[in-house]
Amino acid sequence: xxxxxxxxxxxxxxxxxxxxxxxxxxxxxxxxxxxxxxxxxxxxxxxxxxxxxxxxxxxxxxxxxxxxxxxxxxxxxxxxxxxxxxxxxxxxxxxxxxxxxxxxxxxxxxxxxxxxxxxxxxxxxxxxxxxxxxxxxxxxxxxxxxxxxxxxxxxxxxxxxxxxxxxxxxxxxxxxxxxxxxxxxxxxxxxxxxxxxxxxxxxxxxxxxxxxxxxxxxxxxxxxxxxxxxxxxxxxxxxxxxxxxxxxxxxxxxxxxxxxxxxxxxxxxxxxxxxxxxxxxxxxxxxxxxxxxxxxxxxxxxxxxxxxxxxxxxxxxxxxxxx
Amino acid sequence: xxxxxxxxxxxxxxxxxxxxxxxxxxxxxxxxxxxxxxxxxxxxxxxxxxxxxxxxxxxxxxxxxxxxxxxxxxxxxxxxxxxxxxxxxxxxxxxxxxxxxxxxxxxxxxxxxxxxxxxxxxxxxxxxxxxxxxxxxxxxxxxxxxxxxxxxxxxxxxxxxxxxxxxxxxxxxxxxxxxxxxxxxxxxxxxxxxxxxxxxxxxxxxxxxxxxxxxxxxxxxxxxxxxxxxxxxxxxxxxxxxxxxxxxx
Ligand SMILES: Nc1ncnc2c1ncn2[C@@H]1O[C@H](COP(=O)(O)OP(=O)(O)O)[C@@H](O)[C@H]1O
Ligand SMILES: [Mg+2]
Numbered sequence: 001x002x003x004x005x006x007x008x009x010x011x012x013x014x015x016x017x018x019x020x021x022x023x024x025x026x027x028x029x030x031x032x033x034x035x036x037x038x039x040x041x042x043x044x045x046x047x048x049x050x051x052x053x054x055x056x057x058x059x060x061x062x063x064x065x066x067x068x069x070x071x072x073x074x075x076x077x078x079x080x081x082x083x084x085x086x087x088x089x090x091x092x093x094x095x096x097x098x099x100x101x102x103x104x105x106x107x108x109x110x111x112x113x114x115x116x117x118x119x120x121x122x123x124x125x126x127x128x129x130x131x132x133x134x135x136x137x138x139x140x141x142x143x144x145x146x147x148x149x150x151x152x153x154x155x156x157x158x159x160x161x162x163x164x165x166x167x168x169x170x171x172x173x174x175x176x177x178x179x180x181x182x183x184x185x186x187x188x189x190x191x192x193x194x195x196x197x198x199x200x201x202x203x204x205x206x207x208x209x210x211x212x213x214x215x216x217x218x219x220x221x222x223x224x225x226x227x228x229x230x231x232x233x234x235x236x237x238x239x240x241x242x243x244x245x246x247x248x249x250x251x252x253x254x255x256x257x258x259x260x261x262x263x264x265x266x267x268x269x270x271x272x273x274x275x276x277x278x279x280x281x282x283x284x285x286x287x288x289x290x291x292x293x294x295x296x297x298x299x300x301x302x303x304x305x306x307x308x309x310x311x312x313x314x315x316x317x318x319x320x321x322x323x
Numbered sequence: 324x325x326x327x328x329x330x331x332x333x334x335x336x337x338x339x340x341x342x343x344x345x346x347x348x349x350x351x352x353x354x355x356x357x358x359x360x361x362x363x364x365x366x367x368x369x370x371x372x373x374x375x376x377x378x379x380x381x382x383x384x385x386x387x388x389x390x391x392x393x394x395x396x397x398x399x400x401x402x403x404x405x406x407x408x409x410x411x412x413x414x415x416x417x418x419x420x421x422x423x424x425x426x427x428x429x430x431x432x433x434x435x436x437x438x439x440x441x442x443x444x445x446x447x448x449x450x451x452x453x454x455x456x457x458x459x460x461x462x463x464x465x466x467x468x469x470x471x472x473x474x475x476x477x478x479x480x481x482x483x484x485x486x487x488x489x490x491x492x493x494x495x496x497x498x499x500x501x502x503x504x505x506x507x508x509x510x511x512x513x514x515x516x517x518x519x520x521x522x523x524x525x526x527x528x529x530x531x532x533x534x535x536x537x538x539x540x541x542x543x544x545x546x547x548x549x550x551x552x553x554x555x556x557x558x559x560x561x562x563x564x565x566x567x568x569x570x571x572x
Contacts, residue, residue: 191441193429193448200426203415206377207423210413211488212401212430221436322417322468 004317008270012180015041015273019172031168032240037273037280038175039236042182044260044272046229051258052267053190054222055202059254060113060129063136064106064227066249068234070140071102073152073244080155093158095165095174095239099232106231107224109136114223118216130251137249151245158239165239175236179273182229187269189225198222199267199322230257259297263304265313268320274312325353326389328492328522329374334383336366336373336546343369344380345546351492356514356523358533361543362567367526368410370543371496374524375407376400388491402430406490406521408481410497416470420461420480423469424452427487455487456480459513475502479510493523499532511535534558542567 001009015034022030043065050056075098078084078091085091092098117128141149156166163170189195201208201215208215238244247253256279264275282300286293308315327350336344343366351357359367372378374385376397385392392400401407414423425448429435432447442448456462459479464472469480478498485493498514499507511532514523518538527533533540540557542550544566550557557563 188441189438191443192439193435193437193442195438196422196426196429196442197435200415200418203417204413206397206409207413207415208426209397210375210401210407210409211427211484212398213426213435214396214398218435320417322419322422 002317002321004268004270004313004320007313007317008183008273011270011273011277012183015179015277016176019169023169028168031172033280033284035168035172035175035240037276038172038179039233039240040257040260040280041273041276042175042179042236043230043233044257044264044276045179045182045186046226046231046233047257048226048261048267048272049186049189049198049229050223050226051261052271053195053202054198054219054226056118056219056223057126057258058129058223058226059126059251059258060117060131060133061227061230061257062249062251062253063113063133064110064230065234065237065253065257066136066140066244066246067106067109068099068102068231068236069238069244069248070146070152070234071105071231072098072158072235072238073154074146075101076154076156076158077146077152093156095158095160095235098158098235099178102231102235103228106227106234110224110227111220114220118219118223130254133249133251133254137246137251140246140249147245149246151243151247154238154242154244157242171240175240178232178236182232183269183273185229190269194218194221259301261311262301263311265311265320268310268313268317270317271311271313274316278312327352327386328388329524330384330386331370331374332384332386334370334373334380334385336369336378336380342546344373344383347383347543347546347548349541349548349551351522351524353522354518355538356518356525356536358525358527358537358540359543360527360530360533360540360567365543366546367543368496369546371407371410371494371524371526374494375405401488404489404491404521405494406485406488406492407494408478408485408496408498410500410526412469412474412477412481414469414477414480414484417468419466419468420456420472420476420483421449421452421465423480424455424483424487425449427455427484428452431487431489452487455483458486459483460509475506478502479506482510482513491521493517493521493525495523496526497528498525499527499529507532 018034019031047061050058075091076093079093113132117125120128146152160174165171197213197218201218205215260275260279261271263278265271282297286296304311329351331349334344334347361367373380428448428451456465459482461479507529514536534554537554541548542563550560550563
C-alpha cells in the first residue's frame with residue numbers, strides 16, 4: 001500500500017470509529033458532527049472530479065448540492081401530503097429514489113450549464129458557473145410553492161430499507177456507506193481511461209487534443225458526473241437537517257466546497273474527507289467561542305495555499321504520484 | 324505520380340499587417356521526407372499550426388488523405404492520423420513518459436469513455452506504449468514524469484507519442500533543436516527509416532540533417548515558398564543562397 005492509501009484508509013476508519021466512541025460516552029451530538037463530515041466530504045468528492053482531476057474551478061456547485069436537497073424536500077413533501085407531483089406522479093420518501101431523482105436533475109442542469117460554461121476557461125469559467133448558480137438560487141427564493149425564502153421542512157426523515165433513519169447512528173451509517181461508494185467511484189474514475197484523459201486535459205489541453213481526444217466532451221461528462229455526486233450529498237444534507245432552504249444554493253456553499261478541497265488536497269482521493277473533517281471540527285471548536293471563526297479558517301487557508309500546496313494530504317502523504 | 328497524402332493550396336494567414344503565410348502551396352507524397360526550411364520568423368511553425376488545426380487560416384485549402392480538414396478541430400485531425408510534434412515541447416508534465424504515450428494509445432483504440440479498468444494494469448495500453456518508447460530509446464525513462472525529462476528526451480517523447488498514434492503523416496517542428504550532435508545523429512538515422520511508415524513534413528534548422536534526409540526541400544521566406552526542389556536543386560539555387568543558406572550550402 002502506498003502512503004497515500006494508508007492515510008486515506010486511516011481517515012475513513014477514524015470517521016467510522018468516531019460515532020461509536022460518541023455513543024459509548026453518550027454524546028449523540030458528535031454522531032451528528034460525523035454525519036456532517038461524511039456528507040460534506042461526499043459533496044466535495046463530487047466537486048473534486050471537476051476541480052481536482054479536471055482543473056475546472058466550478059464556483060457553482062452549490063446549485064447541484066441544492067438541487068439534490070430540493071429533490072429530497074419536494075419529493076418528501078408530496079409524499080407527506082399525498083399530492084401528486086406532476087402528471088399524476090406521486091412523491092416519495094424512499095431515499096434511494098430521491099438520490100436517483102436528485103442526481104438526474106442535477107445531471108440535467110449540469111449538462112446545460114456545462115455546455116455553455118465549458119466553452120470558456122479560467123476566471124470566465126469561474127464567473128459563469130457562479131452566475132448560473134445564482135440564477136438557481138434566486139429562482140428558489142422566488143418560487144413560493146416550495147417555501148421560497150423560508151425554505152422547506154421535511155417533517156419525517158426519509159426512509160431507507162431496513163433502517164430507522166430517525167436515529168442518529170443508522171443515518172450516519174447510511175451517509176458513511178454512500179461516502180465510501182462515492183470515494184470508490186472517484187478512485188475508479190481517476191485511474192481509468194476517462195480519468196487519464198481528464199487529468200491530461202488539466203495539465204495540457206493542447207496535448208490532449210493533439211493525440212485526438214477532444215477536451216470539451218471529456219470535461220462535459222466529468223462536469224455532469226461531478227454534479228450528480230454532489231447532488232446525492234445535497235439530498236443527504238437535507239435529510240440530516242430535515243430542512244432545505246435557498247442557503248444550500250448560495251455562493252457561500254460553493255465557496256465552502258472549494259475551501260474543503262484546498263484544505264484537504266486538490267485532486268487527492270482523501271482530500272475532501274480530510275478537508276471536511278478539518279472544516280467541521282474547526283467550526284465546532286471555534287464556532288462556540290467566537291462568531292468570527294471563519295476569520296481563523298481564512299488564516300489556515302492562507303497558510304495552506306502559501307506553505308502546504310498539497311493540503312492535509314500533501315502534508316501527511318507527500319506529493320501526488322501519477323504512475 | 325502517387326496521390327499526395329497532404330495537399331496545401333493557396334494558404335494565407337495574416338497577423339495584422341504581417342503575412343505569416345502568403346499563398347503557400349505544398350504537398351507531401353507517400354514515403355517522402357519533405358523538409359521545410361527558412362529563417363526564423365519565416366512562418367514555418369505557423370504553417371504547421373494551420374495543418375494541425377491549432378490555427379485557422381484566412382483562406383486556402385488543406386487536404387489530408389483526400390479530405391478537406393479545415394473544418395475539423397485539432398482532435399479530429401489527429402484521429403485521422405496527423406501526428407505532430409511541437410517546436411516547444413507540449414506534454415502532460417505530471418504524467419510519466421509512459422503515461423504520455425499511453426494517452427495516444429488510448430486515443431487510437433477509440434473511446435476514452437471507460438470508467439472502470441485501471442490504465443496502469445492494462446496491457447493493451449502499456450504494451451504498445453512501451454514499444455513506442457523503445458523505438459525512440461526512452462524505455463529506461465518510462466517512469467519519469469515528463470517535466471523531469473531533459474529537453475532532448477522530451478523531443479524524443481513527442482515523437483514516441485506520434486508513433487503510438489499510428490500517424491499517417493508526421494509534422495515535426497524542429498525535432499533536433501537542442502539535442503546535441505549525438506542525439507541529432509541518432510534521430511536522423513531514425514527518421515531515415517520512419518518515412519516508409521508515414522511521410523514526414525520536417526521543419527528543421529540543422530542543415531546537415533536536412534540534406535541527409537530530405538527527398539524534397541521547400542524554402543519559406545516571409546511566408547512565401549520561394550523554391551521547392553531536390554537537395555541538389557535547392558543547394559544550387561541562387562535565390563535560396565541569398566535569402567537563407569549563405570555559407571551553409
Ligand atoms: N499568434 C501570433 N500572433 C501574432 N504574430 C505571430 C503569431 N504567431 C506567430 N507570429 C509571427 O508570425 C511570424 C512567423 O512566426 P513562426 O511561424 O513562428 O516562424 P518560424 O517557425 O518560421 O520561425 C513571426 O514574425 C511571428 O512573430
Ligand atoms: Mg518555428
